[in-house]
Amino acid sequence: MKQNAYYLFFSNLSNPLRISIISMLRRKPSSVSELAKKLNVEQSKLSHALSNLKRCRIVASVMKGKKRIYSLNKKTILPILDIIEKHSKVYCKNKCEFCKSIQNKESK
Helix, strand or coil: CHHHHHHHHHHHHCCHHHHHHHHHHHHCCEEHHHHHHHHCCCHHHHHHHHHHHHHCCCEEEEEECCEEEEEECCCCHHHHHHHHHHHHHHHHCCCCHHHHHHHHHHHC
């Protein structure tokens, strides 16, 4: 059972669009239209990615007027992202060829 949960969770985090959404939502909660504009992605594609993230409770949404505002799960996802950043700074930053290649791709 745990392996299935790990797979579902990490497969959500392995998708480039979903990672972009998570990065944007980490800065501030946003609507689909705001995310679409910032990420230069069609709203339908974003909505599909958000529904996957919402299904796993990585993001949550609330209605504000006619807009649905998405935000990250503050209880679990934000602490996980903090741990990943700490891990990366200590163990990954340019310490192996794989990390260097990822860093180079991100800087382009």
